[in-house]
Amino acid sequence: MSDTERHTISVLVDNEAGVLARVIGLFSGRGYNIESLTVAEVDAANALSRITVVTTGTPMIIEQIKAQLDRLVPVHKVVDLTNDGPYVERELALVKVKASGNRRVESLRIADIFRARAIDSTGESFVFEISGSTEKLDAFIGLMEPLGLVDVSRTGVAAIARGMEGL
Amino acid sequence: MASREMTGSEIVLKALVDQGVDTVFGYPGGAVLPIYDAIFAQNELRHVLVRQEGGAVHMAEGYARSTGKVGVVLVTSGPGATNAVTGLTDALMDSVPVVCLTGQVPTHLIGNDAFQEADTTGITRPCTKHNYLVKEMEQLPRVMHEAFHVARSGRPGPVVVDLPKDILMGKGAYSGPENFVHRSYQPGTKADAGAIAEAVELMANAKRPLFYVGGGVINSGPEASKRLTRLVRLTGYPATVTLMGLGAFPASDPQCLGMLGMHGMYEANLAMHGCDVMINVGARFDDRVTGRLADFSPGSKKIHIDIDPSSVNKNVPVDVPLIGDAGEVLGQLLRAWKAREPRPDNAALETWWRRIEAWRSRDCLKFAASETSIKPQQAIKRLYERTRDRDVYITTEVGQHQMWAAQYFKFEEPNRWMTSGGLGTMGYGLPAAIGVQVAHPESLVIDIAGEASFLMNIQELSTAVQYQLPVKAFVINNQWMGMVRQWQELLHGGRYSESYTAALPDFVKLAEACQWTGLRATHPDELDDAIDAMIATDGPVIADIVVEKEENCFPMIPSGAAHNEMLLGPDEKAEAPVSEEGMVLV
Ligand SMILES: Cc1ncc(C[n+]2csc(CCOP(=O)(O)OP(=O)(O)O)c2C)c(N)n1
Numbered sequence: 209m210s211d212t213e214r215h216t217i218s219v220l221v222d223n224e225a226g227v228l229a230r231v232i233g234l235f236s237g238r239g240y241n242i243e244s245l246t247v248a249e250v251d252a253a254n255a256l257s258r259i260t261v262v263t264t265g266t267p268m269i270i271e272q273i274k275a276q277l278d279r280l281v282p283v284h285k286v287v288d289l290t291n292d293g294p295y296v297e298r299e300l301a302l303v304k305v306k307a308s309g310n311r312r313v314e315s316l317r318i319a320d321i322f323r324a325r326a327i328d329s330t331g332e333s334f335v336f337e338i339s340g341s342t343e344k345l346d347a348f349i350g351l352m353e354p355l356g357l358v359d360v361s362r363t364g365v366a367a368i369a370r371g372m373e374g375l
Numbered sequence: 376m377a378s379r380e381m382t383g384s385e386i387v388l389k390a391l392v393d394q395g396v397d398t399v400f401g402y403p404g405g406a407v408l409p410i411y412d413a414i415f416a417q418n419e420l421r422h423v424l425v426r427q428e429g430g431a432v433h434m435a436e437g438y439a440r441s442t443g444k445v446g447v448v449l450v451t452s453g454p455g456a457t458n459a460v461t462g463l464t465d466a467l468m469d470s471v472p473v474v475c476l477t478g479q480v481p482t483h484l485i486g487n488d489a490f491q492e493a494d495t496t497g498i499t500r501p502c503t504k505h506n507y508l509v510k511e512m513e514q515l516p517r518v519m520h521e522a523f524h525v526a527r528s529g530r531p532g533p534v535v536v537d538l539p540k541d542i543l544m545g546k547g548a549y550s551g552p553e554n555f556v557h558r559s560y561q562p563g564t565k566a567d568a569g570a571i572a573e574a575v576e577l578m579a580n581a582k583r584p585l586f587y588v589g590g591g592v593i594n595s596g597p598e599a600s601k602r603l604t605r606l607v608r609l610t611g612y613p614a615t616v617t618l619m620g621l622g623a624f625p626a627s628d629p630q631c632l633g634m635l636g637m638h639g640m641y642e643a644n645l646a647m648h649g650c651d652v653m654i655n656v657g658a659r660f661d662d663r664v665t666g667r668l669a670d671f672s673p674g675s676k677k678i679h680i681d682i683d684p685s686s687v688n689k690n691v692p693v694d695v696p697l698i699g700d701a702g703e704v705l706g707q708l709l710r711a712w713k714a715r716e717p718r719p720d721n722a723a724l725e726t727w728w729r730r731i732e733a734w735r736s737r738d739c740l741k742f743a744a745s746e747t748s749i750k751p752q753q754a755i756k757r758l759y760e761r762t763r764d765r766d767v768y769i770t771t772e773v774g775q776h777q778m779w780a781a782q783y784f785k786f787e788e789p790n791r792w793m794t795s796g797g798l799g800t801m802g803y804g805l806p807a808a809i810g811v812q813v814a815h816p817e818s819l820v821i822d823i824a825g826e827a828s829f830l831m832n833i834q835e836l837s838t839a840v841q842y843q844l845p846v847k848a849f850v851i852n853n854q855w856m857g858m859v860r861q862w863q864e865l866l867h868g869g870r871y872s873e874s875y876t877a878a879l880p881d882f883v884k885l886a887e888a889c890q891w892t893g894l895r896a897t898h899p900d901e902l903d904d905a906i907d908a909m910i911a912t913d914g915p916v917i918a919d920i921v922v923e924k925e926e927n928c929f930p931m932i933p934s935g936a937a938h939n940e941m942l943l944g945p946d947e948k949a950e951a952p953v954s955e956e957g958m959v960l961v
């Protein structure tokens with residue numbers, strides 16, 4: 209669809225059994241897209257977790273997604289970071305490349321440009337750690353492909369609003 | 376405050392009593408035996424033993440919708456819980472407050488495929504408003520009270536509490552409802568003042584206004600219906616009512632245009648199509664109501680009162696959302712309307728009413744009575760006429776008879792009409808009627824049934840007998856799954872594939888075998904006598920009303936068509952054959 213938008217949404221939830229299944233079930237049951245979804249406890253004292261979900265849809269669907277999330281009982285707060293002013297989002301990837309000779313040198317050179325760190329190496333391979341925007345990670349992985357990309361593990365997006373206000 | 380140690384089962388029962396519960400619809404089994412033991416030892420709660428767990432949930436729904444209270448169900452683990460799934464989904468779709476307690480295998484066996492283990496919270500997650508698995512004794516009182524809070528507040532719905540047997544048998548401290556405030560779920564009830572002003576402005580300047588009234592008004596409680604009636608009469612505007620909203624506004628009021636939607640009134644649907652300001656009070660723009668979305672009420676500004684923000688802008692974009700409880704928001708609107716002292720455009724309103732009267736004069740519910748066979752419309756019309764002065768509650772099954780009941784039975788008050796709207800569950804009506812009768816033992820409770828639907832929960836006949844519940848089943852017996860047959864006739868070239876029930880029971884003998892009274896009418900002359908005899912009989916009655924077999928239900932908006940493309944009767948042909956897009960719609 210032409211008027212599809214990409215939105216990053218933060219959801220503050222009770223860290224209780226089944227809460228992630230509720231959120232994922234909502235997306236699959238109603239046919240919404242999930243581009244990435246991350247979750248971890250962010251406030252142990254109050255047993256609160258933060259889910260960051262990147263989704264796409266028409267403006268009407270995006271509004272639905274937020275309203276549907278908000279009415280889940282263990283959900284405390286839903287914030288559409290994309291709508292609510294500037295925010296930063298980061299993703300982390302571990303990228304394994306098997307290469308020797310020139311290609312090995314080239315992979316290191318590109319890693320350097322992207323500020324990726326080699327966190328494991330053998331005579332014939334590296335594991336790079338890289339963080340940044342989704343696009344940056346896509347670009348890095350794309351460049352590694354012809355050099356001997358073996359494996360990728362990505363965390364999905366974590367995001368937070370700029371400025372001093374909390375969620 | 377925390378008090379003496381009790382068993383988990385005792386805590387469960389104490390919580391029910393403290394939540395105002397007087398009746399539980401249930402069926403025992405291994406995992407809930409401790410609760411049944413505790414039930415045995417008390418007499419504050421009445422337990423109604425059903426014949427299948429599916430029946431229990433519909434009974435709880437009937438109880439809830441006729442009283443405004445939370446209906447309560449108790450079933451065992453595994454098959455007990457899975458049998459409840461249809462009812463839970465039904466309650467979710469129709470926003471009925473139900474708390475369903477399910478037994479579960481002991482916590483240490485969960486996940487081991489133990490005997491009668493099912494992942495109840497997993498299975499019921501998408502068909503409940505919320506659910507809980509209680510894994511620690513300390514959580515039990517909180518979860519029990521929270522379940523009721525969630526079921527009844529905001530947009531009501533079903534809540535499952537899954538109770539492992541070791542929790543039921545363990546010991547813990549009880550704590551009353553006053554000690555718990557839900558930390559995240561506190562839905563608001565009042566609409567934004569600015570939005571109220573905007574809505575009143577739109578309403579005041581309307582030339583072709585229309586109230587569109589849904590089940591949210593009934594869920595809000597009887598006061599909401601009173602306020603709605605005041606507001607509608609104050610404005611002088613017409614009102615149409617959804618299937619779920621019947622009774623929220625008095626059917627006899629001249630401003631009432633009756634039900635709208637697929638089998639709604641001609642005048643209601645055309646008014647919906649032609650209005651310039653629509654005031655939706657607690658309805659959800661369901662596809663049965665809107666018809667083809669692209670042509671739904673194309674020229675109107677829309678005001679939408681709903682307690683569930685996710686209902687707003689879901690199918691139909693709305694101009695002024697009023698998020699809140701229907702009763703509260705109607706109160707706000709009434710005050711704002713009076714304060715504004717609107718001067719309506721009387722000339723425009725008069726023209727609007729004249730158009731409506733012209734549509735009305737088509738008399739879309741007229742039908743040709745027959746001298747030789749009972750027309751189903753006639754049967755329901757006569758049932759209404761002969762019971763209208765009584766204290767009557769109506770439930771239905773699903774099919775043509777349901778639509779005829781909605782058309783020909785007139786409701787003046789909320790909570791008198793119980794039907795499965797959103798899910799369309801055949802088999803709903805009999806158990807729902809039993810639940811209604813439990814709550815209103817002295818009232819006349821009638822299940823207007825189709826013979827096919829009636830068979831789907833027929834086992835509950837014996838529940839009615841056990842508790843001396845004098846429910847009446849008014850079976851519109853056309854021997855067909857009439858609604859299926861009608862669609863096959865209109866959409867599938869008259870190929871009547873598997874829609875005829877070839878070996879129906881003799882309902883009179885069936886009644887007798889189950890200790891009900893059986894009556895039959897086959898000729899129009901016998902109809903009134905059968906109705907009167909049914910009412911006059913003290914105990915439960917099946918009235919087998921053998922009707923014209925191939926009658927179709929009109930008016931009808933064919934699938935995928937718009938409100939102004941309605942068919943009024945069997946002699947009318949659709950302007951265009953049903954489109955491919957229409958064919959795929961349910
Ligand atoms: C549980 C269930 N299964 C199937 C259907 C589909 N369905 C809708 S109406 C209908 C026929 C109902 O027949 P009957 O109860 O005799 O009512 P009638 O239409 O003849 O009045 C069927 C099969 C349904 N609504 N519910």
Ligand SMILES: [Mg+2]
Nearest residue numbers: 825826855857
């Ligand atoms: Mg039938």
